[in-house]
Amino acid sequence: MALPVTAHAFSWRHADRAEPAVGPLDLDIAAGEKVLLLGPSGAGKSTLLHAIAGVLPAESGEGTGEILVGGTPPDPRRGEVGVVFQDPDAQVIFSRVGDDVAFGMENLGLPAAEIEPRITASLAAVGLDLDHDHPTAALSGGQKQRLALAGITAMAPGVLVLDEPTANIDPPSMPRIRDVVLRLQAETAATMIVVEHRVDLWIDHVDRVIVLGRSGVVVQGPPRRVFGDPDLAEVLAQCGIWLPGAVREPPATRRPDSPTDSRTDSAAEAVLRARHLGVGRPGALNPAVQDLDLGIHSGEAVGIVGPNGAGKSTTALTLAGLIPEYAGEVTANGPLALGAKHARPFRWPSSFLAPRIGMVFQEPEHQFLRATVAAELALGPRLAGWSAAEVEARVTELLRTLGLENLAEAHPQGLSGGEKRRLSVAAMLAPRPTVLVVDEPTFGQDALTWAGLVDLFIDVLDHGSAVVAVSHDHAFLDAIGARRIELGAGALVD
Amino acid sequence: MRSLTELTLRPAEATVADPGQLIPVVRRSAVGTCNPLTKIAVALILMVGALLSIDLVSAGIVLAFSLVLVFASGLDPAQALKRLWFLPAGALLAAWGTAILAEKTGAVLVDAGPLLITTGSLTAAAAIFVRALALAIPLVVLASTIDPRDLADALIQHLRLPETVVVSVLAASRLLGLLVVEWQTLSTARRARGVADGTPLQRCSSLLSGIFTLLVQAIRRGTRMAMAMEGRAFGRAGRTWRRRSSFHLRDLVLTAAAVLVASAAITSAVVLGTWNPIIGG
Numbered sequence: 001m002a003l004p005v006t007a008h009a010f011s012w013r014h015a016d017r018a019e020p021a022v023g024p025l026d027l028d029i030a031a032g033e034k035v036l037l038l039g040p041s042g043a044g045k046s047t048l049l050h051a052i053a054g055v056l057p058a059e060s061g062e063g064t065g066e067i068l069v070g071g072t073p074p075d076p077r078r079g080e081v082g083v084v085f086q087d088p089d090a091q092v093i094f095s096r097v098g099d100d101v102a103f104g105m106e107n108l109g110l111p112a113a114e115i116e117p118r119i120t121a122s123l124a125a126v127g128l129d130l131d132h133d134h135p136t137a138a139l140s141g142g143q144k145q146r147l148a149l150a151g152i153t154a155m156a157p158g159v160l161v162l163d164e165p166t167a168n169i170d171p172p173s174m175p176r177i178r179d180v181v182l183r184l185q186a187e188t189a190a191t192m193i194v195v196e197h198r199v200d201l202w203i204d205h206v207d208r209v210i211v212l213g214r215s216g217v218v219v220q221g222p223p224r225r226v227f228g229d230p231d232l233a234e235v236l237a238q239c240g241i242w243l244p245g246a247v248r249e250p251p252a253t254r255r256p257d258s259p260t261d262s263r264t265d266s267a268a269e270a271v272l273r274a275r276h277l278g279v280g281r282p283g284a285l286n287p288a289v290q291d292l293d294l295g296i297h298s299g300e301a302v303g304i305v306g307p308n309g310a311g312k313s314t315t316a317l318t319l320a321g322l323i324p325e326y327a328g329e330v331t332a333n334g335p336l337a338l339g340a341k342h343a344r345p346f347r348w349p350s351s352f353l354a355p356r357i358g359m360v361f362q363e364p365e366h367q368f369l370r371a372t373v374a375a376e377l378a379l380g381p382r383l384a385g386w387s388a389a390e391v392e393a394r395v396t397e398l399l400r401t402l403g404l405e406n407l408a409e410a411h412p413q414g415l416s417g418g419e420k421r422r423l424s425v426a427a428m429l430a431p432r433p434t435v436l437v438v439d440e441p442t443f444g445q446d447a448l449t450w451a452g453l454v455d456l457f458i459d460v461l462d463h464g465s466a467v468v469a470v471s472h473d474h475a476f477l478d479a480i481g482a483r484r485i486e487l488g489a490g491a492l493v494d
Numbered sequence: 495m496r497s498l499t500e501l502t503l504r505p506a507e508a509t510v511a512d513p514g515q516l517i518p519v520v521r522r523s524a525v526g527t528c529n530p531l532t533k534i535a536v537a538l539i540l541m542v543g544a545l546l547s548i549d550l551v552s553a554g555i556v557l558a559f560s561l562v563l564v565f566a567s568g569l570d571p572a573q574a575l576k577r578l579w580f581l582p583a584g585a586l587l588a589a590w591g592t593a594i595l596a597e598k599t600g601a602v603l604v605d606a607g608p609l610l611i612t613t614g615s616l617t618a619a620a621a622i623f624v625r626a627l628a629l630a631i632p633l634v635v636l637a638s639t640i641d642p643r644d645l646a647d648a649l650i651q652h653l654r655l656p657e658t659v660v661v662s663v664l665a666a667s668r669l670l671g672l673l674v675v676e677w678q679t680l681s682t683a684r685r686a687r688g689v690a691d692g693t694p695l696q697r698c699s700s701l702l703s704g705i706f707t708l709l710v711q712a713i714r715r716g717t718r719m720a721m722a723m724e725g726r727a728f729g730r731a732g733r734t735w736r737r738r739s740s741f742h743l744r745d746l747v748l749t750a751a752a753v754l755v756a757s758a759a760i761t762s763a764v765v766l767g768t769w770n771p772i773i774g775g
Contacts, residue, residue: 094665
């Protein structure tokens with residue numbers, strides 16, 4: 001049964017911050033209403049969703065005001081609110097698909113006879129056609145996201161709360177995941193609140209848009225009115241909202257080097273070259289990608305695209321000299337190999353590798369080493385031998401371009417998802433390495449921070465760095481003028 | 495451009511084996527589908543048979559039965575050898591030590607100065623070797639064929655352990671596996687950032703920051719998982735169970751067989767006069 005969601009002067013401040021993460025704000029969402037929640041990176045959208053689901057840990061901060069679901073404070077034990085989180089990995093609870101879907105139903109005390117048919121029905125509803133005994137560890141990120149949806153579907157909640165449900169899904173699969181959500185909503189008539197940066201994907205399917213700013217609700221209303229009002233365009237742009245139908249036009253766009261460009265014919269000039277490359281995680285029984293031949297030139301952008309599970313990230317790590325080639329080899333040439341004792345970057349010592357080939361990991365948390373945002377940005381240039389003044393100037397420039405000035409002294413691990421992503425990219429871009437390998441650099445960005453990232457990439461490309469970007473974001477790849485390498489095309493549809 | 499992008503790609507073969515499994519189970523079997531509590535009991539019973547005495551007869555009988563168990567439980571023997579080669583290697587090492595150091599009785603076989611091996615010491619060595627394997631193999635079978643979820647079901651439904659604790663431990667054990675992967679990623683990330691080598695002091699400090707990040711990650715993941723579990727009504731009173739953990743005839747047969755083997759091992763050793771108890775001998 002659908003339930004209304006209301007908030008009265010609700011605000012939440014995380015324990016280690018001076019400013020509240022959310023609000024104070026008032027919300028009045030009717031039972032069965034479909035809401036798209038928008039707002040700039042770091043506006044507390046996730047925190048609000050967690051509060052509505054009743055899973056905000058009380059000891060992690062301080063709240064004021066109240067949130068009511070169906071007229072009472074939310075209590076997850078009633079199973080009224082089904083929540084799907086950003087991180088698909090943290091939502092898998094059991095090692096088998098069937099058990100995982102059954103988890104919520106078991107908690108709600110459903111009899112075993114009722115659970116089994118519901119598992120089958122829920123898996124079918126989300127398009128996850130797997131055996132109930134299928135190990136969850138063997139699922140891709142996109143499949144895990146579907147599994148989480150199936151677990152929620154099975155509980156038939158009155159309120160559906162979704163935090164970027166398509167963030168880890170390849171673009172061709174995004175509409176399908178959205179349709180799964182919409183079908184689920186239609187079947188149960190549940191109230192639905194979805195946070196998503198991709199306005200285009202949802203705008204035709206929601207009743208209301210709520211734009212969240214750093215101090216409460218900025219604007220709300222039916223999508224056509226919010227996006228149709230010319231007076232609001234400026235406000236929305238300032239919040240970094242992706243306007244529907246707008247072409248993502250960064251301040252400057254690079255064009256891919258033309259195929260007739262003389263230098264591409266000369267194999268010797270590729271700074272990084274892969275020959276008959278097979279890639280696989282260390283210890284893997286089978287390679288994820290085989291027989292890849294690729295040359296990467298100075299100042300060139302290469303986009304590695306393909307469906308979930310095609311081996312894109314593993315290819316990126318192999319090209320960056322961080323995991324050994326499964327077969328074939330990756331070699332450095334020309335300026336990149338200057339002073340190197342070995343042709344294969346994998347053999348290089350860490351301090352030699354880092355200033356030459358930079359790698360931005362899929363999960364930003366992994367690469368943070370310092371206690372403040374500013375120190376994190378300064379590390380790369382400092383290790384690359386820049387002078388103190390140069391380092392200082394570069395850090396200031398990066399903080400400004402990415403809207404992180406106010407967070408210069410914050411701990412990197414305490415930032416929001418989108419902020420961490422920007423910091424991890426900026427920290428690797430900072431010393432302008434000869435080759436920069438990045439894995440999903442634009443994840444969780446609003447329109448403003450996205451444009452900032454594009455600027456930074458164009459800057460390093462103009463300085464002669466080569467960029468290899470694993471990305472689902474074709475607008476970003478177009479903006480930096482990347483040619484595409486398609487992995488696992490059509491073979492492994494998530 | 496034409497020289498750059500000749501690509502022929504084949505996706506990785508779809509595999510549904512659980513990557514967390516010690517040894518892959520390749521077929522369903524009566525032993526494999528026994529109740530987890532039965533399997534634990536069997537391992538304990540066999541352990542008694544092999545543990546009490548250091549002699550070739552009792553250990554040999556238990557080992558023979560354990561090897562039958564490996565095949566009967568549907569484990570992949572080739573993978574077992576590949577992943578657990580160090581078990582026989584370790585047992586052999588222990589046996590070598592015994593052959594050199596054990597009491598020198600019986601005829602001299604090798605006499606090369608300090609290296610003296612007699613039939614007596616060689617017998618003791620063989621017993622140590624067989625016994626080590628007889629103790630290890632049932633545990634390997636146990637660890638490979640017990641699904642943690644089945645074990646949790648059995649612990650809660652038969653042994654009445656508190657369900658919140660068991661389910662939490664179960665969920666946490668999955669996170670532990672993730673931490674191993676996480677640590678590998680963190681080491682790679684330190685290398686990418688240029689701090690993985692240098693002076694021992696630098697390495698040490700980069701290692702410390704790596705450990706700190708791992709802890710932060712562990713806590714964050716744990717918190718997020720707890721939120722996900724809570725979000726799916728975990729902690730509510732009156733939880734039900736999808737599967738009933740039950741005992742069948744095969745559980746009785748396997749347990750009886752284990753008791754029989756353990757008794758036969760001890761009896762034969764005593765009758766044949768090889769009984770060499772570890773306590774009070």
